[in-house]
Amino acid sequence: MKLYFAPGACSLSPHIVLRETGTPFELEQVDNKEKKTKSGDDFWQINPKGQVPVLELDNGERLTEGPIIVQYIADQKPESGLAPKAGTMERYRVHEWQNFITSELHKSFGPIFRPNTPDAYKEISKENIGKRFDYLDKHLAGRQYLTGDKFTIADAYLYTVTRWLSRVGIDVAKWPNVKAYADRVTARPKVQEALKAEGLS
Ligand SMILES: N[C@@H](CCC(=O)N[C@@H](CS)C(=O)NCC(=O)O)C(=O)O
Numbered sequence: 001m002k003l004y005f006a007p008g009a010c011s012l013s014p015h016i017v018l019r020e021t022g023t024p025f026e027l028e029q030v031d032n033k034e035k036k037t038k039s040g041d042d043f044w045q046i047n048p049k050g051q052v053p054v055l056e057l058d059n060g061e062r063l064t065e066g067p068i069i070v071q072y073i074a075d076q077k078p079e080s081g082l083a084p085k086a087g088t089m090e091r092y093r094v095h096e097w098q099n100f101i102t103s104e105l106h107k108s109f110g111p112i113f114r115p116n117t118p119d120a121y122k123e124i125s126k127e128n129i130g131k132r133f134d135y136l137d138k139h140l141a142g143r144q145y146l147t148g149d150k151f152t153i154a155d156a157y158l159y160t161v162t163r164w165l166s167r168v169g170i171d172v173a174k175w176p177n178v179k180a181y182a183d184r185v186t187a188r189p190k191v192q193e194a195l196k197a198e199g200l201s
Helices: 013-018 066-076 091-111 120-139 155-164 176-186 189-197
Strands: 001-004 026-031 053-054 061-063
Touching: 013 026, 013 066, 013 155, 013 189, 053 066, 061 066, 066 091, 066 155, 091 120, 091 155, 120 176, 155 176, 176 189
Parallel strands: 001 026
Antiparallel strands: 001 053, 053 061
């Protein structure tokens, strides 16, 4: 498999899941501004949506959309426990988190990163993000990970977007349980490997 990624972008989530599941893979870095891969390919040809992550399977088929890619990876290695068995309530809990992260967090960061977004809109987005992290801070009290004691694909995603707080000038220390959670995830050996491979540590 090959993962197309941009350092620190949402592709960090499937990158972590590939490592946590012990899946063999290659990385291909994408310049998201120029839409070129490091090997010089036109990224629009690889993903007409022009976005990372893309997972290229060994048969050449390509899968996009981070929350789906991580399910695919985890389902190839059910023994890794990164995603509960399909059809169980535990699995729907993980989906519930994935949907929350993608719709309520991930896409609220986008406009703040864009230089042409009016400042007033950026402030509203930051306020909304703050409210979501207020909720997460309460939820994470007394929990190791989002759904309990086990790290799942939803944690790889939440961790990835939590890292963006500092990029938009929000101090994660405002939410002590989120901060402890982020430190806990950062300390995982496979997460360390992923950060290092993306040049983030
Ligand atoms: N719906 C997509 C969104 C992916 C996405 O937002 N990717 C960002 C990086 S975090 C990107 O590549 N942005 C570049 C662009 O839109 O031009 C998913 O969940 O995978």
